[in-house]
Amino acid sequence: MTIPAELASPLASTTPAPNRRWAPRKWGLIRLLSPLILLGVWQLGSALGLIPQDVLPAPSLIIEAGIQLIENGQLADALQVSGIRVVEGLLLGGILGVVLGTTVGLSRWFEATVDPPMQMIRALPHLGLIPLFILWFGIGELPKVLLVALGVSFPLYLNTFSAIRQVDPKLFETAQVLGFSFWQRFRTIIVPSAAPQVLVGVRQSLAIAWLTLIVAEQINADKGIGFLINNARDFLRIDIIIFGLIVYALLGIGTDAIVRALERRALRYRS
C-alpha cells in the first residue's frame, strides 16, 4: 500500500521550531500575569473610588500597613509568639501521632487496644473542643498549644499507621535471611519505606496546625498574629487585618514548601 504524498508529508515536516518553544512559556507567562492584572485592577478601582476604602483598602495601603508593622517590630513579635505555638503543638502532636501510629502499625495488640479509642476521638471536631479546653486549661498558651497538638496528631497517626502496614513483607523476609536485628529492620526498611506517606501526613498536619492556630488565636489571645488581627478589628484597620491574613497564607505556603522539599529528598531514589 502506498501512502499519498499529501497524507505522509505532515508527519515528515516539522512545525516551525520557535512556535514550539514559545508555547509552553506563553502559558507560564499568562499564569504569572493573571494575578498581577487582578491586583492592578484592584489598585486602579481603589484609585478611581470604585472600591470603598473602608471596605477593601487598596493593595498599596495594605503593603504600607505591613511595612509599618515590620518597622515597629510588632510583626516580628507576633510571628515569634504564633510560631512558638505552632512549633510546640506540632512537636507534641507530631511525636504523639507518629509514635502511636508506629506502635499500632507494628503490633496487632496495640492496634486492637489503641486504634478504637483513637478513631472515636478523631470523630470529635477538635475546634469544637475550645470551650472545654478553656475550662480545663484556662486562657494562656497551654490550651492553644494543646489544641494544635490534638489537630496535628490524627493525620500523622493515620498516615504513619497505614504507611507501616504497607511495607512490603518480602523485604522483611529478606531481612530475616540476611540476619537483620529489629533496629536494622526499623532503620533500613520501615523508616525509608514509610517516609513518603508520613510526609504526606506532615503536610496535612501543617495545614491543620495553621488553621487551628488561627481559630485559637481569635479567642482571648493577648499576643500573636491573631491578636494583631483582632486588635485591628477594634480600630477598624482593615488593611492590618488583610495583611495578617496574607501572613498566615505565606506561613502556610512556606512550611508546605519545606515539607515538599523533604518529600523530594525522601523519594530521590525513584528518579
Next chain:
Amino acid sequence: MTIVSERRTTIAGELRHVNKWYDDHHVLTDVSLQVERGQIVALIGRSGSGKSTVLRVLAGLSTDHTGDRVVSGAPALAFQEPRLFPWRDVRTNVVYGLTRSRLPRSEARARADRALADVGLTDRADVWPLTLSGGQAQRVSLARALVAEPELLLLDEPFGALDALTRLSMRGLLLDLWREHGFGVLLVTHDVDEAVALADRVLVLEAGRVVHTLTIDEPRQSPGAPTEQYRTELLDKLGVQI
C-alpha cells in the same frame, strides 16, 4: 527439630525426614535431601508441590517443621525477584549480605566491591537499584547472596522473571561463580531444561514428597550434548505427555 552445624564434612546442607503441616494439610512428607559442597542439586516440581517450602526450611525461615536440618554456616538465599532495598545504593545493598559477619565498614565495602566485580557490575556500585535492568538487579541480588562466601546457596527460581537471553547469560554467570567458589547449590525451578543444564542431580517433588531422583552422568555439558533422555525422564515423572 534440631539444628546441627557441621563444618568438617563436605555437606553444605541436608534435610533428614522433614515433615511439615499447614493446619491439616501435609505439605512436606518425609523429605530428605543432601547438597554437598561443589554440587548443584535441582529441585523440580509443579506449582504447589512444596518446592519453595523445602527451600524455606533449609534457609531457616520455617520453624514449625519436624525432622533434622543440617547446614554449614549461614545459607545464602536469592529469590525470583531481586528484592533489593530501593532506597539504598547498589553497594550498600551488597554490604547487607555481610550483616552476620559484623565486619568493619571499610572491609565490608571492599568485599562488596569485589562481589560486584565478580558479577560484572563494578561501574554500577553507586547507583540506585531502580535504575538497573532486570538482569543487572538479579546479578546484584546474587552478589549480595555470595558476598559472605556461603557454603550453601539457595536459589528460588532465580532466573524465572528474566527474558530468555538474559536467563542464559545468568546461567553462565552462576556456573562461573560456582566453579570459582565451590559452594553447594540447591536450585528450585520448574524449568526442566534449566535443571538438566545446571544440575548434578535433579529431585522431582510431588505433593510434598521426593518421588524421583535423577543423577546426570556428565553434568553441564556444552550446548548440543545429548540431554534428551534426561528431559524425557523428568517430564514423564512430572506427568507431562510429550
